[in-house]
Amino acid sequence: MAVIHKNDEIADGIFLMEVELDDEDTGKPEPGQFYMVRGWDRYPLLSRPISVFDYEELPCVSPDGSTEGAPVTRVLSFLYQVVGEGTELLAELSEGSDVTVEGPFGNTFPEVENRLTLVGGGIGIAPLYYLAKSYRRDHRDRSLKIYLGFAEESYAVALFEEVANSVTVDVGGFITDRMDVSGYSDQDTVVTCGPAPMMNAVMAKIPAQTKTFVSLEARMACGVGACLGCVKEAPLRWKMTDEGLVTDGSVHVKVCSDGPVFEREVVE
């Protein structure tokens, strides 16, 4: 279980929900992972897969002002768009309401040692913020360029600006038109999440020697690789493991447990 701290509409149909995790068993997320979220009992039937926008462990301050040895408050944030029945119900929840949060599930974004570029489109920016923040924490002096494209209005941009060297925002156009990838090499890594046409345009634009990762979304029932409802065709039949890409003989990749993060070669 988790308790909602805030659930604010930050743009038309776009909500930022912060929940406090009060269950020790709910693990700490890595960038790229998601949770199965439900804010209701029996109906709708399924929980909703929502990616991690942010995660913080805040020390509780004791009455004398010290934080030493104090337990931490674990705050998990979701940035989500109202697209149907489940997210409509989530949007109606107010501060103090309980939500069920199972996870984290799925694989993670890769450890990036070199320069990082993030390209997000619409609500696809959601999983990129926690990655950006983690990258900045680990690599204070490295280059982090962020491109954010929106159809009608921008949101959450200021948060990205706090951690990036540059943030380029486009509203109503094609974010890929704003990208200058001349000079991109194997010393760059690109991560993209957004509508399929945008991700395809990103993949087409980035030179082959630059590692490029995509984060996918899919309808899911279980979130753990059991129902096979979320599979995507993977023509090369590759699977990401700790040892890198290997074939595993399966024709499909499961977005929930093989992904949601894939090297572009898997899905291109």
Place this chain on the structure above:
Amino acid sequence: MNRLAVDFLGNHLKNPVVMASGTYGFGTEYARFYDPAELGGFSTKGLTLEPRPGNSGIRLWETPSGLLNSIGLENPGIDDFVGRIWPEIKDLDTLILANVGGKDEESYLEAVRRLNDIDIPIIELNISCPNVKAGGMAYGMEPDKAGEITEKVKNVSRHPVMVKLSPNAGDLVGVAKACEQAGADALSLINTLQGMAIDWRTKKIVFDNTYAGFSGPAVKPVALRMVHQVCGAVDIPVMGLGGITTWQDALEFMLAGASCIQIGTAGFADPYAPLAVIDGLERYCEDEDVMLADLIGKAVK
């Protein structure tokens, strides 16, 4: 005292709660939540002789209290199961059923023959998958055909065979009796009801395969009626399933005559659903001071 223990085809189950085929992977996917040994058992994802990629397009569609699926028996094939998966799961302290599908008679029989190489306790013969074009449900629609495939499978299998029945058969009781006469050791029902979805926004049929399998709490009263009918018509044991979500649901299926129950879709909504069912049944039996097995068929006897 374990008040939930049941026997099923000579197997001792610590409780009658079995996870349904297609909802529990191969037994390891949910191990992050709890030890599968807490379950009475589970049935594997449907296995076929050859690996199958499953269906294209949208595979899931949520409905009021229900779920349409069109997975299409995606699985790694029987050899991968026998050679790779079975060694990994065989020591789980729970009853494992191998669910077997097929596109034609020979593919059923060869898959079953290859399972003779391992000590799988029970084969769940799937003649009821609504999501494949060839085979699948076609074998479960008429008594003659169901009896014929059951008999042939029984002839080549060294393992007990539980036939999984389709609620889409016109004469379900006839199919059940035919399977019993052909030598089936047990029956499980119901597989999913055939349904469909049309997206009014796009004006298109949702599933590439047009029709899909319907499951979830919405089907429970239909499933309960069918389990009741079949239990009244055959003498072999029955595993009842279809929309079971709570311990009360599970108890109702057993009162209707099922020796065990399976949980499917409910496990998607709440991974801990089977444990809640087990806990609920335990508390009930404790409060009522009864052994669960004594309640099997109680509503009809």
